[in-house]
Amino acid sequence: MGYVATMGALHDGHISLIKLSKERSDITVCSIFVNPTQFNDPKDLDRYPRPVEQDIEKLKRAGNDVLFLPEVNEMYGENESWHIDLGNLENVLEGKFRPGHFQGVTQVVKKFFDIIKPDVAFFGQKDFQQFRVIAKMVTLLKLPVELVMCPIMRDSDGLALSSRNIHLSKTEREQALSLSAALYQAKDNFETKTFGELKKDVEDFLNNRPGIKPEYFELADAETLNPADESSKGVVALVAAYVGKTRLIDNLILK
Ligand code: AMP
Numbered sequence: 001m002g003y004v005a006t007m008g009a010l011h012d013g014h015i016s017l018i019k020l021s022k023e024r025s026d027i028t029v030c031s032i033f034v035n036p037t038q039f040n041d042p043k044d045l046d047r048y049p050r051p052v053e054q055d056i057e058k059l060k061r062a063g064n065d066v067l068f069l070p071e072v073n074e075m076y077g078e079n080e081s082w083h084i085d086l087g088n089l090e091n092v093l094e095g096k097f098r099p100g101h102f103q104g105v106t107q108v109v110k111k112f113f114d115i116i117k118p119d120v121a122f123f124g125q126k127d128f129q130q131f132r133v134i135a136k137m138v139t140l141l142k143l144p145v146e147l148v149m150c151p152i153m154r155d156s157d158g159l160a161l162s163s164r165n166i167h168l169s170k171t172e173r174e175q176a177l178s179l180s181a182a183l184y185q186a187k188d189n190f191e192t193k194t195f196g197e198l199k200k201d202v203e204d205f206l207n208n209r210p211g212i213k214p215e216y217f218e219l220a221d222a223e224t225l226n227p228a229d230e231s232s233k234g235v236v237a238l239v240a241a242y243v244g245k246t247r248l249i250d251n252l253i254l255k
Contacts, residue, residue: 001027003118003145005109008032009049009163010058013153017122018062020150029116030059031068033075037082038104044247049166068116075111082107084140086133092225093238094129094249097215102133109134113145120146126153126160128236128251129225152250154180160250167246175211176243182206182217183252186237190254195219195228206241213242222253 002025004017010032021028032055039045052069059067082103089095090102113121123131131149138145153161158180159173168176182202189198199219206214220227222234235255241248 001025001029001116001118001120003112003116003121004028004030004064005112005121005123006030006032007034007048007163008055009051009166010055011153011161011163011165013124013126013161015058015062016153017124017150018059018064020148021120021122022063024120024148027065028063029066029068029118030064031070031112031116033068033070033108033112035075035104035108036072037076037107038101040098040100047167049163068112075108082110084137086136089129089133089136089225092129093216093218093220094240097240102130105130106133106137110137110141110143113143118145120148122148122150125149125151125251125253126162127249128238132223132225158184160248162248164246164248168243172211172244172246175209176246176248178206178209178212179239179241179248179250180252182239183237183250186219187252187254190235202237206239211243215240215242215247219254222255 002021004021006014018028018030034048034050036045084106086102095102123134135147138147155161157177159176160180182205185205186198186202202217206212206217217239218227220236220238221232222236228235236251236253238251
């Protein structure tokens with residue numbers, strides 16, 4: 001059985017995960033659940049889009065077999081607590097700007113794995129750090145599930161698909177292209193510049209783009225997510241920025 005966890009407001013990125021699951025599994029289960037424990041900003045939780053009827057139509061069209069659509073009170077008891085030692089993985093990048101986020105993510109994903117019991121679970125590279133965090137939980141708790149990382153789906157101009165893109169005005173949509181542009185700039189100069197030069201150039205680029213408030217740009221070791229160095233076998237460029245009130249993330253594997 002293949003499993004795809006989502007928070008709904010489904011787009012072609014989500015559907016690509018469903019398709020990969022269908023290729024690999026006899027039955028595909030998708031969950032839609034806007035998980036309150038992973039939101040560190042209550043306003044972000046409130047305004048998270050929830051177009052359930054449209055989502056159901058999209059899942060039917062994609063040939064998804066089972067939809068799990070629980071309510072918050074079905075997933076959580078009162079005053080539940082959860083903690084897993086994610087080490088430095090939860091202190092860097094997203095973890096630094098969204099304290100507690102990955103505790104909430106692991107809490108809900110562990111519940112979904114327990115309820116659904118998938119053989120394989122498909123997660124997007126779009127949330128690169130999330131994938132690493134879930135992989136760490138699977139190793140620590142010896143969970144019997146295989147994880148597959150699926151490529152990032154983008155619009156034709158490079159913008160990574162995201163449920164949050166719904167919030168972007170026409171101007172902000174244009175401005176948001178600076179995120180993918182920053183990542184491609186890093187890729188283009190990866191062979192010719194040092195990590196330090198590359199990081200500074202891209203940060204300068206982002207700081208001078210209109211409408212963008214960058215939170216971080218990092219060249220990270222693809223395994224540890226600490227800053228990359230010459231010994232890193234894999235290197236990934238990751239960016240997070242506000243475009244207006246909307247916080248977007250993106251990344252690109254450089255090596
Ligand atoms: P979300 O609904 O944002 O929690 O995302 C659910 C799953 O879809 C996660 O595994 C994401 O990494 C994945 N995902 C989100 N956006 C994309 C995208 N543009 N391309 C591929 N997968 C994505």
